[in-house]
């Protein structure tokens with residue numbers, strides 16, 4: 287069929303298709319409006335079958351899993367920064383979580399355990415440095431014991447290998463400088479550099495198909511919707527695609543709205559500041575030491591992490607950030623702040639947790655108070671043992687009643703999938719989240 291002929295009959299074909307659910311490309315009657323998309327849009331060729339927005343670990347793992355399951359699919363990952371993993375993926379603690387914290391049966395619990403095993407195998411196969419160091423969760427007061435018990439039981443229900451309750455002497459045996467009244471030993475926790483995983487995923491996606499692209503410095507600014515395709519407008523040109531997968535992390539609610547979906551949540555950014563132990567103080571931490579977290583909050587509490595490069599990081603705290611992608615303590619962006627503070631959910635959350643929030647804020651600006659928090663786990667730490675480190679910003683979805691959304695949240699609209707909440711342990715779980723997104727895409731995008 288010549289292009290001129292195609293364009294002349296295109297409007298009639300699509301009109302007919304809309305009326306009787308007949309696919310204009312293959313002439314079959316389609317179920318539930320699942321049209322197979324034409325190779326040609328009125329503007330010209332369809333550039334990609336799927337465009338994934340966001341070059342963090344969730345976007346890359348999803349694209350990778352789709353290319354594995356559907357090698358014929360042309361897929362693009364668009365990342366606005368000039369490098370991959372520029373935000374949450376590149377600013378996290380680098381911990382491969384075991385999966386014991388999460389509510390049994392939740393998507394977090396299921397994908398974390400599965401994703402952890404797959405991530406370790408992936409790292410080994412692709413020679414990405416990764417160490418299974420184990421960790422201890424330490425209760426420092428009697429008040430923490432019921433929560434510790436609850437976490438341990440979650441761990442049993444989630445089938446976390448080798449976890450055991452330990453007493454003060456065993457805590458000292460594992461971490462000689464740490465004190466606590468009881469703890470949980472978690473042997474299957476490890477450390478990795480998630481940025482390196484992201485880079486490897488990029489290479490594998492591009493290797494899988496000549497038409498596949500992972501493009502940095504491509505910020506998605508809007509969508510032009512057409513009957514059978516969407517034009518994704520970026521600062522570096524537009525791409526015609528059949529389907530969209532939104533994995534934009536801190537910007538995911540905005541992308542969802544751009545696509546016409548009311549996400550029902552708002553991303554409220556929480557910055558986490560880290561300190562590092564000095565070289566001399568590093569010997570005080572062998573592997574990973576965590577406190578018992580408060581179940582009212584989605585954060586795990588300030589912890590010690592011996593990272594894959596051997597340095598020891600302590601943090602992160604959790605304070606409301608006035609800039610979604612701001613890593614400095616005084617960073618400010620008017621739109622980001624307005625969108626957080628004009629949302630009722632944020633105020634409802636403040637009303638409930640203002641005491642906790644105030645405590646976190648004072649600790650963020652006062653080294654002495656931050657140190658006191660660390661000394662609960664390692665009493666011998668002194669002010670000269672810590673120095674300022676990096677920071678990360680968490681994309682925490684908050685519901686309209688002020689509730690932090692605990693589980694991963696993935697929504698579907700007609701030709702799009704939106705990842706609307708992928709907080710920790712999404713980096714650990716990324717390969718399993720990729721499988722999950724591939725399943726949704728296969729069914730709803732009718733991939734063949």
Ligand SMILES: Cc1cc2nc3c(=O)[nH]c(=O)nc-3n(C[C@H](O)[C@H](O)[C@H](O)COP(=O)(O)OP(=O)(O)OC[C@H]3O[C@@H](n4cnc5c(N)ncnc54)[C@H](O)[C@@H]3O)c2cc1C
Nearest residue numbers: 340342343344366374375378379381506535678709712714
């Ligand atoms: C401080 C901190 C510590 C953490 N510790 C751990 C841990 O130890 N272990 C663990 O498993 N998890 C941890 N997490 C969680 C984990 O890092 C995240 O869950 C995970 O990285 C989320 O990945 P993502 O791809 O969804 O988001 P991101 O990594 O934020 O990626 C989203 C990408 O989308 C891009 N983007 C946004 N808007 C656009 C646009 N318009 N056009 C194109 N691109 C766009 C962004 O630039 C970004 O690169 C931590 C998170 C933080 C913040």
